[in-house]
Amino acid sequence: MKQTILRLAVGALSxxxxxxxxxxxxxxxxxxxxxxxxxxxxxxxxxxxxxFKEQGLDVELINEAAGVDAENELVAGTVQGVVGFYDHTIDLQAKGKYIESVVQFSHTPGEVEVISTRLANKVKSPADFRGLTLGVTGLGSSTNFLTQYLGVSHGVQTSEMTSLAVGAGNTFIAAIKQGKIDGGMTTEPTVSRLVNGGDAKVLIDLRSPESTQKWLGGLYPAASLYMQNDWVQSHKATVQKLTNAFVKTLHYINTHSADEITAQMPTDYYAGDRTAYVKALAGGKVTFIPDGRMPESGPPTVLKVLSSFDKAVAGHKIDLSKTYTTEFVSAVQVK
Structure with missing residues (x-):
């Protein structure tokens, strides 16, 4: 009996x-x-x-209200990558930490500076930011960077206006309604909810390339997948798989209607108004880059913007070649 069990065990192992x-x-x-x-x-x-599954990846997406908190998690090594604004790569390099954009999602911020309707007749441009409290997702976030630049570029020093971290979505809307902020920088679908509800008006629109060039002086690459440079170099095969998935997604966005894209998203993202979501996306699709490649003129514009008010950036020599890579998007073949 023992010999039989042994033979079965050996057979099973074989x-x-x-x-x-x-x-x-x-x-x-x-x-x-x-x-x-x-x-x-x-x-x-x-x-x-x-x-992601198609590439053999099991990707967990974690939601974080502000990009500045997301970058901290990346630097701490608790996550492998961040979907956030490219400008963090420059800000962090000034602080001695190296991260880079691997796939560039957009060439404009896709953000909007709104102003409360109660002040819409008084605030006509960033030159009127003096004395205002303006909402941003978080202090040190990209919305904070852009708001500060708009003020400084119109003669208002950062000390003359107040940035208040109020997040996005419902918390941003509540802050406007309660008078905690006079306006602020936010994105869709929050913009449409505020405007349609009569609580705010659009002051500065940074969604299209034309308006971005007008207000920021050039294309401003924003949403991206960024990762630590050392991790990218030591995990190239994995990074390529991620890049393949994201570039295919950007191609899907470019070749499908806003309605078709919306149909793929969770219904709670519509915030109860699917029609408004579709309309906003139809207008916002222009922000996305179909092939995920960083526009050559983009990084210098971002560096110029940050250097105008961020003393840490202005006081350091920034190597822009280490803030992004096109190695992986160049290897993608979209089917």
Whole structure:
């Protein structure tokens, strides 16, 4: 009996050795600086379309209200990548930390500076920011960077206006309604909710390339997938898989209507108004880059913007070549 059991055990081991190995999907964690924001739509869309799985990746998406908190998680090594604004790569390099954009989602911020309707007749431009309290997602966030630049570039020093961290979505809207902020920088679908509800008006629109060039002096690459430079170099195969999935997603956005894209997203992202969501996305699709490639003129514009008010950036020599890479997008073949 013992000999029989032994033979069965040996046989089972032999069969196990001959059977093809079953590989589990490679696990990764990405943090998104506001999952419901349309500017970061490629992250959730890639998941919903199954493009991560298609590449053999098991990607967990974690929602974080502010990009500045997301970058802290990346630097701490608790996540492998962040879906957030490219400008953090420059800000962090000035502080001795190296991260880079691997896939560039957009060439404009996709952000809007809104002003409360109670002040709409008095505030006509950033020159009127003096004495105002303006909402941003977080202190040190990209919305904070852009708001400060708009003020400084129109003669208002950062000390003459107040930035208040109020997040996005419902918390931003509540801050406007309660008078805690006079206006602020936010994105869709929050913009449409505020305007349609009569609570705010658009002051500065940074969604289209034309308006971005007008207010910021050039294209301003924003939403991206950024990762630590050292991690990218030591995990090239994984980074390529992620890049394949995201570039395919950007191609999907470019070749499908706003209504078709909206149909793929969670219904709670519509904030109860699907029609407004579709309309906003139809106008906002122009922000996305179909092939995920960084526009050459973009990084110098971002550096110029940050250097105008951020003393840490202005006082350091920034190597822009280390803030992004096109190695992986160049290797993608969209099918």
């Amino acid at each position: 069969l196990g050795a001959l059977a093809p190995a079953v590989h589990a999907d490679e696990k990764l964690t990405l943090i998104v600086g506001g999952m419901e924001k349309q500017i970061y739509l490629p992250a959730k869309l890639a998941e919903r379309l199954g493009y």
